[in-house]
Amino acid sequence: MKVLLVGINAKYIHTNLAIRYLRNSIEELPIEVSIYEPSINNHFDDVLMNIYIQKPDILGFSCYIWNIEMVNKLCSSLSKVLPDTKIVLGGPEVSFETVDYLKQHPYIHCIIKGEGEIPFKKVIQAINTGVSIENIPAVMTKNTDNNMGEVPDLTDRIFPYNGEDLTALSQQILYYEASRGCPFSCSYCLSSTTHGVRYVDVEKVKKELELISQATSMIKFVDRTFNCDIDKTIDILTFIKNLDTETTFHLEISAHLITEELLNLLEQMPLNRIQLEIGVQTTNEESVKAIQRSTNFKKIKEIVSRVNHFNNIHQHLDLIAGLPYENFESFKKSFNDVMALKPHKLQLGFLKLLKGSKIREESGLHQYKFNEFAPYEILESKYIKFHEMIKLKGIEHLLETFYNSHKFEKTMEYLHGKLGNYFEVYEKIYEFYQEKNLVGANISHNDLYQLLEEFSELVDVPKNVFMEILKYDYLLHKRTNTLPEFFGEKTKLKERVFEFLKDPSNIEKYIPHFSDIRPTEIYKQIIVEKFAVNPISLKEEVVYLLFDYKSKEGLFEKPRVLEINI
Template identity: 40%
Template sequence: MKVLLSTLNSKYIHTALSLRYLKAFAEKETDVEIEIAEYTINQNINHIIGEIYRKMPDVLAFSVYIWNVSEILSISEAIKMLLPDVKIVLGGPEVSFETESLIAENSAVDIVISGEGEISFAEVLVALRGEKPLSTVLGITYRDGDCAVVNPSRTELADLSEIPDVYSGDLEEYENKIIYYESSRGCPFNCKFCLSSTIKGVRFFDIERVKRDLKRFLDAKVKQVKFIDRTFNAKKAHAMEVLRYILENDNGYTNFHFEITAHLLDDEMMELLSTLPPGLVQFEIGVQSTNSETIDAINRTTDFERLSKSVAKLRSLQNIHLHLDLIAGLPHEDYRSFEKSFNDVYSLKPEKLQLGFLKLLKGSSLRAERELHGFKFIDRAPYEVLENRYMPYSDMLRIKDIEELVEVYGNEKDFEKTVSYMIENIYRSPFRFYEALSEYWRENGHYESPHSKVVQYKLLKEFAEKKHGSDIDMMTELLRFDFVRNTRSPNVPEFLGGKSGELSKEEKYLLLRDEEMRNRYFGDVDERDYNKLHKKLHFEKFKYSMDGEPLESVYMFDYSVSERELQKSRVLDIKDELERVMRCLG
């Protein structure tokens, strides 16, 4: 029996951990040989159908999520027409609920696995070989003629060590890809919008197994390991042991992404985090809303005051990339309430503010309350809420416009000085700044096509000129500073002053050959490397200091920072050094 496990990832750099678990567990429990074939939602669907057809599987099993369910159902329909005897099995969070209707509406689907699939999938393969009836396999719904038979549910795997190691072999397939990894399953919280609330309790993989896997990732120098633990720091001792291990074995390249709950961080954890090198870890922190009525309605455990203090401490360490999440469309959150939530979170100054929109996932508690809150949504993946009793669709559209500009002008940090100046000195509110900018973009048709980075700078300058012309000199200088800081070997566009701020060749030569300056900023760099370093340096004069004062300033931009660092260049004020070397020349 030839078995093919497949899915469509959302991006090429992603990998499906679920397929590897299913393959490893089933091959341990049976003598069936299983092949994995991963595709992406960006590939032509006919190409995928052709690739699967050429493999001629007897059993075709898909891992299904909201981003790929439509394509997988279409592929299943085509494969069933071409290979009528193939058994098609679906599993994953998107198909774990409403399984009877799924089979009734999709004649190509033979079996659906609900919940955790390792044991059920292995038993399905045994049944398909005729060694046991499908009626005895817990946790599945299967086709019997025109009927769907729903078997009793299966409890979760109690001992995660029963799942074989899936990273013991060659890791070449993960080159330039993200490894998705879990050290625990389940979540201690019960947020109504999340499917994790359907699984009670938290189970952990053995810490020695986790360390072995981490060692393999570090030795292979994979680019990123993204933990999919729902709350990585739910068990403090476990989290600290993982963090200590990656610190002790840091290879200077691999970084690790964790979802954490900020209010669980204590002084001991903060002390450990303070020792991490910049860029080794990223933390994603779900805030979702700061409206207390909203927090209660979604059954979320959040102490925003404690969370804010924890985030402030993390920010002060200057070594951890922080992602904070908000969700628009939640109960009791109207447009102005969302504005407050946005401003509260933006003021914490995360590296990335991820603004999402509520999705009523199958199986979630909030989906069952759709009439209570007046949720309007299209009942097909991704089930995104269009409007509710508290926020009309017109306001949701305004927030979508704002979200796009937060991605462009906020999260990339390419405009940090300029945007901060406009928020602090003109709008006094992050939300009102993005609201005004989004209205300008909408009025001028800028949402209708993508823009290069240079054009994004130009559009922000045009907005500043038309709306706040009296400050345009200062804002142009800030834009030029942002451009140079974030552009290696910058060719400053004319609308930002062109070459007007560059130092002369003589000035650059004197600075680079000055012994005092070299010792101050590059004392640990040997002669050979220092001679190469000048190619990664840029010098620029400005009419203003970057704290807003109308004082001429001179900065050196050092682009020799590592990929893991939280900035694209190191910026040094060298006005005094330039004046000194020029005096010596005179």
């Protein structure tokens, strides 16, 4: 018997943890099992063909909000060309369905609800031996709905990866879990449907992390609250700190659970060894209470500020638009509150009324209107209207482009300070985009800088200072001897730069790592630019800055910049 497990990811760089657990849970059985991982960006016909040519006896799909539409289409088509193949669905997007779903999709053999390792193995064994699956806990067929079944003891949790995975996935994100469950019960999250937290043995975690940390540059923990057990957290992070690896570990944490001991450990982390994701979601206390969230924004401010000063850890903060009791003005305040913390990334998400979540059950209370198809985003509510959500969607795109990308870091910092209101900066840029019919347009790298140059004329900022800061950001991200025309006439410095590079004392003082390289070769790896305003100090003075593109610095590995005399 041949089993094919399919995980359709949102992006090529992602990997599916679930199908690997399922594969490894049944590989001891007398069957052939394989996995297939396309993304939602693959052509439908290509995915259909690749599944068809394998002609599996059992076809399993891992279902999520980002792939369920494609999964349903594939199941419909495959049932016609592979009528003898038994199709099995599992995952959060189908775990809260009823028997009616199977009646509407009669070609689906069964659905496995909740955690799949135990029931999936039993289903495969039953099908392989000709036994009925209808009494297996957590399995739903057209005739029975056995609801959620037993959950596995994570002390015996199967290692999801194998040697082939670790060789093939070097350019992708590897996902890993040290625990399942969440100590909190946020009403918009599916973790609220289960209770308690189960942990993988810490020594087992260390052994597995040491192995996979040699296979990829990014490992993301899927633990809902990584630091809910402080002793285990300290133990694992101490191990991660001491690993001989260049891998970055991404953790989702609760800031108000961070202790002084953990802060001291975070300060000792090697540069970019970990990333922290902190879900603020809102600073509206009425909203926090309504979604049953445990948070303390005063504590979050303290923690984020202290970690920022360590200069070794990327901090990613989350907000959700559309929460109960948060209108447009309240969301502006939440946005400004969080931006004032200067996160390295602010992810602006939009409330989704997920199947099985408590907030979906309460949708009538808040007069939520939402899309009936995945990902079930809200359209409007009694607190916020659709046209306001449209504006927030536009602002989210601009935030990604101009803030989260770090390509305009100094420029946006300057605009934030001059306008005095973070939200207003992005709102004004959004209105500027609207006037130029650019909302939703694909805009080139150079054109983005030119648009900011045009935008600066609409706000109260000194143009001469703004343009020098913008030029500084441009050169941090692109080595070029031909700046775009909107930066003005470029000072001709080539001869003076070569004279500078021919002097060994200058090399020794500023760029000693180039000491054994000829000036002509050094010139290809640097830029020297004249600035009428110092873009770092903002003093109105002429400075010459050398951008060393071979030497990268900081969390985002930007070129080293030196002020030189030339």
